[in-house]
Amino acid sequence: MSPTPVAERVERLSRASVRRSIEPDIDIIGSVGEGQVIPDELLSVAGLDLNLTSQQKAALSREEVASMLDAGVRFEAILEAGFALQIAGMNDLTDPRLTYLCHEIGEETRHQRAFQRVIRDLAPKASNPLAASWWLQRLDRQMSGWLIRHHAALYVMVLAGEEIPDLLQKLASEHPDTDPFLAEVNRYHRQEEARHLSFARAMLPELWEKAGRFERMIIRYVLPIGIRQMFEFMVHPGVYEVVGLNGWDTWKAANATTQRQAIRHEATRPVLAALIDARVLSERQIPKAWNELVGQ
Numbered sequence: 001m002s003p004t005p006v007a008e009r010v011e012r013l014s015r016a017s018v019r020r021s022i023e024p025d026i027d028i029i030g031s032v033g034e035g036q037v038i039p040d041e042l043l044s045v046a047g048l049d050l051n052l053t054s055q056q057k058a059a060l061s062r063e064e065v066a067s068m069l070d071a072g073v074r075f076e077a078i079l080e081a082g083f084a085l086q087i088a089g090m091n092d093l094t095d096p097r098l099t100y101l102c103h104e105i106g107e108e109t110r111h112q113r114a115f116q117r118v119i120r121d122l123a124p125k126a127s128n129p130l131a132a133s134w135w136l137q138r139l140d141r142q143m144s145g146w147l148i149r150h151h152a153a154l155y156v157m158v159l160a161g162e163e164i165p166d167l168l169q170k171l172a173s174e175h176p177d178t179d180p181f182l183a184e185v186n187r188y189h190r191q192e193e194a195r196h197l198s199f200a201r202a203m204l205p206e207l208w209e210k211a212g213r214f215e216r217m218i219i220r221y222v223l224p225i226g227i228r229q230m231f232e233f234m235v236h237p238g239v240y241e242v243v244g245l246n247g248w249d250t251w252k253a254a255n256a257t258t259q260r261q262a263i264r265h266e267a268t269r270p271v272l273a274a275l276i277d278a279r280v281l282s283e284r285q286i287p288k289a290w291n292e293l294v295g296q
Contacts, residue, residue, distance in 0.1 A: 009202045011096045013195050017103040022188055024114040030181040032121035036061045039177035042168075044235045045250065047257040056243040063239040065182065066124035068168065069115040071234045075161050076108045082148035100199055107192045114185050121181075126238040129247065143226075152211040153219050156280075158200040159271045160227040162193045164234070167267040204278040219280060224289040227271070231264050265295035 022028075036058040040046060043057065044064055052060065083101045090098055130136050147154050169186035172178045178186075211219070232255045237247035240254075254260055272294050275281045281290065 006202050006206060007096045010100045010199065013199055014096065014100045014103055016195055017100070017107065017192075020191070022110070022192070024110055024117070024185070024188060028114065028181075028184055028188055030184070032118055032181050033179050036177075037065055037122070037179040037182050038172050039175050041259075042171055042175065042178075044254040044260060045240075045257075047259045048250075048253055050245070052243065060239070060243050062122045063124050063126045063242050064235050066119050066122040067126065067128075067236050067239050068165070068234045069119050070124075070128075071230075072165060073112045073115050073119075075230070076112055078144050078148060079154070079158060079161065080105050080108055081144075082151065082154040085148055086151055097203070104196055104199065107196070111189055111192070114188065118182060118185055124242075126236070126242045128236045128238050130233065130236060150211070150215045150218075152204065152207040152280075153215055153223060155200045155204050155207055156219055156223055156271070156275065157227070157230075159197065159204075159274050160223075160230065160268065162197050162200070163270050164227075164231055164264075164267040166190055166193055166197075167263065168234075171263075201274050201277070204274065204280065208278060208280050219275075220287050221289055224287070224293040227268060228264070228293050231267070261295065264293070269294045269296075 036054070038061045040057060043060060045052075045060070083105050087098055087101055092098075147157060169190050173183040173186040173190070175183075208216075232251075235251070235254070237251040239247075240250040241247040272281070272286070272290055275290075276283050276286075281287070
């Protein structure tokens with residue numbers, strides 16, 4: 001039996017992963033420098049006219065980047081758990097999809113180690129208020145557990161979890177005022193995540209075909225709300241308290257700025273486009289929550 005177009009595409013991705021394997025502990029040399037690590041216009045508070053001192057902006061930049069990388073490490077752990085469960089349930093262990101899932105898990109763990117290095121260099125002091133809530137932690141575990149068992153929904157979140165940091169890292173890596181080592185880590189991450197996005201797009205149509213009615217409802221009406229929250233909490237409220245600002249008030253104001261919303265819209269529109277291409281959603285009847293997420 002000849003391989004399907006999806007299998008052929010996945011095999012090409014596996015070959016690319018072999019050819020372009022990067023070990024961050026060997027191939028990415030250096031560390032984050034002192035002071036401000038991303039420019040003023042890429043801070044989440046850009047547009048709020050807070051009149052911060054240079055010391056406050058430096059501290060805020062380091063806390064924001066650390067918060068985003070912290071979220072990245074934890075999100076990629078959920079993806080790895082979902083991928084591992086998918087592998088465990090496969091009937092055909094020679095399936096090229098399994099091969100690429102092994103590549104992706106390996107690449108994600110390398111990203112986590114690279115992010116861990118950067119977080120260590122940044123030495124953040126902020127305390128995440130969400131982590132102190134017992135019921136929020138319980139809810140998060142329940143939602144994560146559901147997600148890793150429902151592969152169509154998981155792959156939609158893969159798209160969102162890759163597209164959002166991809167844009168943020170693109171903006172940072174291309175700006176001359178970004179810390180050079182941080183910019184290099186961002187470029188490395190984006191290079192491998194491009195393959196992960198291609199894999200998720202290739203897999204989504206067949207996973208959607210297998211999805212049950214409840215999972216389809218969640219994807220259409222609930223996941224866009226979750227994606228928005230994921231974006232907004234990448235910089236958690238505790239970050240602002242480190243520089244003397246009110247945490248929750250500043251977090252709400254920052255996420256309401258035109259600049260921040262524009263980034264969310266730009267980052268999530270490719271996710272919606274992928275769902276339309278996969279026939280998960282119809283371009284003629286897009287649910288309100290998806291339209292609100294992408295700003296249309």
